[in-house]
Amino acid sequence: MKKIFAVVFVVAMGGFASIASAATSSGTLTVTGTVASSIDLTIESAGGTTSGTGTAAATSSLGSISKYGAAPTGFTLARGASDWTLSSNVGVKVAKANLTSTDYTLTAQLGSAPATGIVWKLNGSTLSDSAAATLTSTGTYASTSNYAWDIVVADSAAAAAIDNTINFSATSN
């Protein structure tokens, strides 16, 4: 008897429950985009009093330089018979993102013609403002590579500013 009344109760409640159902709805947020590859060049270090290292636009100040004076910070000075050379290094890092390339080519070019009697060299190559010099064609990504940086000053060069810009360019291979 008890069992049967219990069944009656459940059936009756079922009748109510079927009326009070929850409402539902759905929507879709579709996400699309295109991942583009990129490389990023930064100047990590350089001789002189530097600023902006770790970015793509660093500045190096050598102060006043002379054959018989002290070498600027981070440089060595070698005196020759008719010229003198300031030597240091420039550290360049190239990182890649979303790129399958395994190495890169790095070139350098002066931003303007050097003053008469001044020669700029990187990795042994003389730089000019008319053509880019290749520093490496097998650069390793995400690793800082140091390139020898020499400034050769002829004894005959006029006492004047030697300011210039070295433009680096990295291209993925």
Next chain:
Amino acid sequence: MKRALTGILMIAVALSVAAAEHRAIAVAPPDDSLTITFIEGDSNQGSMIPAGNDAWLDLKSVKRMGASNEKSIRTRHRFGVRVVRAGGAGGSAVITALLDSYDGRATYRLDGKPLTSAPLIVDAHAAVGTVVFHTLDIDVPVSIAEGPLAASITWQVTTD
């Protein structure tokens, strides 16, 4: 005795069904159907186009712009979600979201919680009719190859 009880049971069932039918006929159930809508908010990249219950978030071109030591590219999108009940009734609803289709090339976090193929409770008590803003972070690893990116996030709302 058994027959009598069986009879009582049958009558109870019949009454229950009849009562339900009677209620359905006499008082039409209110239309409490729900809709979900998306409202564009702030994004640091791309654009969102709402369309009915759906929306399309186009990231456009995703490219690393920051420091080279970052392991992923993050885009952040803030958008609103509103649950509307037919007839303007109030109340609250449970909102869930899940990654429905997914190319595996990025990770998605909604309000800081990772989105997966399992439903994530976005809001356990969302007030119906009110816009609530959420933040979707999409992280694209720099290690993946360039190319298209696609995912579909399904949102479900259920009244309490």
